[in-house]
Amino acid sequence: MTAPARPSAASRNGSPQDSATRSSAELIRAEAPVLAHNYHPLPVVVARAEGVWVEDVEGRRYLDMLAGYSALNFGHRHPALIEAAHRQLDQVTLTSRAFHHDRLAGFAEELAALTGLDMVLPMNTGAEAVESGIKVARKWAYDVKGVAPDQATIVVAADNFHGRTTTLVSFSTDPTARAGYGPYTPGFRVVPYNDLAALEAAVDETTAAVLIEPIQGEAGVVIPDDGYLTGVRELTRRAGCLFIADEIQSGLGRTGRTLAVEHESVVPDVLLLGKALGGGIVPVSAVVARREVLEVLHPGEHGSTFGGNPLAAAVGSAVIGLLSTGEFQRRAAELGEVLRTGLDGLVGKGVTGFRARGLWAGADVDPALGTGREISERLLREGVLVKDTHGSTIRLAPPLTITEDELSASIDALGRVLND
Known part of the structure; x- marks a missing residue:
């Protein structure tokens, strides 16, 4: 999956050193003694975001297929x-x-x-x-x-x-x-x-x-x-x-x-x-x-x-x-068909079933291939962010600004982690 060009240091908010003083691993370790453990986040530390893409402190980029549990329907920083x-x-x-x-x-x-x-x-x-x-x-x-x-x-x-x-x-x-x-x-x-x-x-x-x-x-x-x-x-x-x-x-x-x-x-x-x-x-x-x-x-x-x-x-x-304007409702309906078609192609190939409406889907993964958490971690390594729920189910809810190519790339990544 090809991400958009990474913005230059001069175009970012703050100097590039601001978020590079501690690595992702160091920042994750630093949270443990001072933050209540009421969440179990994936091991990614987001420092910048725009549209459907987020970037961690090391500059690695990820396609956000969770969109803040639908809080980011219009993408990051519309x-x-x-x-x-x-x-x-x-x-x-x-x-x-x-x-x-x-x-x-x-x-x-x-x-x-x-x-x-x-x-x-x-x-x-x-x-x-x-x-x-x-x-x-x-x-x-x-x-x-x-x-x-x-x-x-x-x-x-x-x-x-x-x-x-x-x-x-x-x-x-x-x-x-x-x-x-x-x-x-x-x-x-x-x-x-x-x-x-x-x-x-x-x-x-x-x-x-x-x-x-x-x-x-x-x-x-x-x-x-x-x-x-x-x-x-x-x-x-x-x-x-x-x-x-x-x-x-x-x-x-x-x-x-x-x-x-x-x-x-x-x-x-x-x-x-x-x-x-x-x-x-x-x-x-x-x-x-x-x-x-x-x-x-x-x-x-x-x-x-x-x-x-x-x-x-x-x-x-x-x-x-x-x-x-109705634009985003239309995009969700049209791209929802791309999402549904892509997931349908994975049924029997690691996906046991799914439910989808618009740009929102829950995909049930064969437990023999891993828990939802494990599949989410594998997708993280592929540059795609999702979140699991209830055992072996993962949720897909990208920003409504996602392109067809980006959506298809995320489904292809899911296919790879389930079949490699």
């Missing part, structure tokens, strides 16, 4: 997003919500228009968006639906991933994410994903909402059967509860549509967004919902010092501007 951030840095970056600022109204108007919903609650991280969505759903259940105080329930799907807070891991079925963090937050009912009968059996008069990922990312890019999302929408409407779609990973162009729910022409009551909304520059998330839902919040009942800050709003508006 010029339009960098320009928006620089322009806002020269104006104002933070006011807190104690005051109004000149970027917030436009951001909220644009995001509501993009999603087809009414109102926006700006937050920062994806977990904050989910936590906020849960709070809003419970408040709606008490104020609008008339559920008895402290009796509201939310139905969720097994194998979900919605974040790492104590409430969110309370309804995780992943022992690694959940174990050791009790006592757990009550009020959740877990049913199998992609099972409408089980979902209907779990919904009753106490149900505030059904919270699901339209595509389960951490579980290995698990795509439900056609009609499942439509069924969830119809069921929640009949039951008089909210449909909350967590599109923090699946949304904003990743699957070939602006939102993954659009593949079934479904409009949820509440939409949770994050990751790509910040363009890989700042953390930006949001709860976007029908007016009736978000109007249950009143001053003092919920907030965030940094939520909707001017820098976040400026970058978020620039992201929406990129999506408003």
Whole structure:
């Protein structure tokens, strides 16, 4: 695989010695005594990045096929997003919500228009968006639906991933994410994903909402059967509860549509967004919902010092501007066919199966050839960055700016590490 020409030292930020004072190995060793060991990164130390390529401190270049778990849908340092951030840095970056600022109204108007919903609650991280969505759903259940105080329930799907807070891991079925963090937050009912009968059996008069990922990312890019999302929408409407779609990973162009729910022409009551909304520059998330839902919040009942800050709003508006053209959704759909065709050619040649939608795939590797971690490390040596999940599954989620040649090269590299 041929990488673009490496930028000259003069074109980089800082002198070339800035990141060369310690080697990758030295920097990795230096982390161990001072950083909590809550991650197990691949042994690469990124110092610079542009587009779909990253460069380590020694100058080795890698094709990024993870894109920050979809936070980098538009690639590293997209010029339009960098320009928006620089322009806002020269104006104002933070006011807190104690005051109004000149970027917030436009951001909220644009995001509501993009999603087809009414109102926006700006937050920062994806977990904050989910936590906020849960709070809003419970408040709606008490104020609008008339559920008895402290009796509201939310139905969720097994194998979900919605974040790492104590409430969110309370309804995780992943022992690694959940174990050791009790006592757990009550009020959740877990049913199998992609099972409408089980979902209907779990919904009753106490149900505030059904919270699901339209595509389960951490579980290995698990795509439900056609009609499942439509069924969830119809069921929640009949039951008089909210449909909350967590599109923090699946949304904003990743699957070939602006939102993954659009593949079934479904409009949820509440939409949770994050990751790509910040363009890989700042953390930006949001709860976007029908007016009736978000109007249950009143001053003092919920907030965030940094939520909707001017820098976040400026970058978020620039992201929406990129999506408003439809270019990135089309690229994800068209290149998604290249990804699917490439993976299909590897089935029986090291890949036992895969699931793909747009530029997002989970590929199951024959365990006899190695774990997902081991395959990821072999791809690292080939100059391709991916990340494993759940044993022998690897995730492929490149920036939507990737070229067909770059995408094909990454699939060829996977074929080599599985068959050499």
